[in-house]
Amino acid sequence: MDGVPNLTQAPVKPNGEFLYDFVAPDSGTYWYHSHDRSLEQVARGLYGALIVEEKNPPKVDHDIIVFIDDWRLNAQGKQEGDFDNLHDQVHSGRMGNFAKALFRGNNAPIKQNQRIRLRLINVATDRIFPIALTGISGKIVAYDGMPLSTTEPLKKLIISPAQRVDIIADVSSNKEISVLYSEENNIKIGSLAIEGKAKKSKLPIPILEPNKMISPNISQATNLDMVMEGGAMSGKISMQDVNNGKAWMFNGVAGIHKKPFHQFKKNQTAVIDLINDTRFPHAIHLHGHHFQILNKQGELSPWRDTTLVESGESQKIACVFNNPGKWLFHCHMLGHQASGMKTWVKVV
Incomplete structure (x- = not known):
């Protein structure tokens, strides 16, 4: 039910229908949007909030x-x-x-x-x-x-x-x-x-109920690199690449290919080094999962599903891939996604 055209479903045709039927296991603030020509359709307003209330x-x-x-x-x-x-x-x-x-x-x-x-x-x-x-x-x-x-x-x-x-x-x-x-x-x-x-509340700001998350096992993690490449002033792309929608790449590969970035076994932990070898920042978003940023001291950040990696910097993210299926992994600067900065992972 992830809604990614030609990866998890066919696009919904004009005047067509598709029923999304799923269980929302985690409370919190989420959102939905078109993933077909998202560069245009999201800009035109095809998005909304998806709020899952706490018990x-x-x-x-x-x-x-x-x-x-x-x-x-x-x-x-x-x-x-x-x-x-x-x-x-x-x-x-x-x-x-x-x-x-x-x-x-x-x-x-x-x-x-x-x-x-x-x-x-x-x-x-x-x-x-x-x-x-x-x-x-x-x-x-x-x-x-x-x-x-x-x-x-x-x-x-x-x-x-x-x-x-x-x-x-x-x-x-x-x-x-x-x-x-x-x-x-x-x-x-x-x-x-x-x-x-109104009368002021005397109660402290509450801590929200936690969602059930599996902590990453760093000592047993699979270590991978995801290198962001391309864009203006990179010296690694040509105008022909740009015209063909290949302005941006992960590990030298632009766009969705038949082979995933990586195939994980269910509940496998991975530490992925997000390396930004470009002149621009990128908001890297993983579908179907949350991850934690692992700093140099070995400390883990709060859970995220999107992280901002500045130009010339890198971040290590730790993720337990516990949600079976095909999941998009991309830059959420939708102009960058449209021109190549996207891949996918498979969890079996």
């Missing part, structure tokens, strides 16, 4: 989804149609000239001192969003749908495409909650008005 949800006054997106608009305010722009694809991707935070779920007025849950989702085609929030005081409680074992202080956030951040906070302002694009002089890209005042 015992935390007590909040408002549970609000915050989609963070950008669009490339012309002088008339309509979306530009140059989705296959090759210059975009070999650089940072399709950068919009208009950004907005879109709120869903706040049907009643928000009052000062109320407790709220914000579910931030970066649904942008390619843009990495540095985000600051004002008007609230709280904690980060989950990343990419997975609860944190210890809450983290609310801080400036760097959210790459496909990443999610859950925040539980108390409303401190009597005017508004603002979402700021903090890279460009704290430009306000969205806000929620505050109306009235």
Whole structure:
């Protein structure tokens, strides 16, 4: 039920239907979107939130989804149609000239001192969003749908495409909650008005119920390298490669091939070294699984399904491949994915 055309299913034809029928085992903030010409279809808005509630949800006054997106608009305010722009694809991707935070779920007025849950989702085609929030005081409680074992202080956030951040906070302002694009002089890209005042909660910010996860066995792990290559100024691609959708590669291979990046036995642990040998950052996303980043001291990060790897850097991720099937493994800068930076793994 993963929805990847020509890997797990045929595309849904115009005027056709496909019934997705699955069990959602893990509570948290997730999202869905088209994977057929996702470079265009996601940019045009074919996405949505998929919220899996906890058995015992935390007590909040408002549970609000915050989609963070950008669009490339012309002088008339309509979306530009140059989705296959090759210059975009070999650089940072399709950068919009208009950004907005879109709120869903706040049907009643928000009052000062109320407790709220914000579910931030970066649904942008390619843009990495540095985000600051004002008007609230709280904690980060989950990343990419997975609860944190210890809450983290609310801080400036760097959210790459496909990443999610859950925040539980108390409303401190009597005017508004603002979402700021903090890279460009704290430009306000969205806000929620505050109306009235409520009694402040005396309860601490809660830790969410954990999902059932299998910890990676690092000592028995299969070690693999995934090298990101290509793009502008790399010296490894030609215009012919770019025109053929092969501007970006994993380990010298562009696009989906019959052979997977690797075949894993169920419950096999792997440590994959994500090596960014390009001039641009990449948001590497694994379908069907969560992983942990392994630092040089051997410590494991909170669970993620998408990680941002900066140009010239590398990250080791540890994953237990316990979900049988074929799973896409790709850059979620959708311009990079469209032009080659994608592969797949198989779990048997």
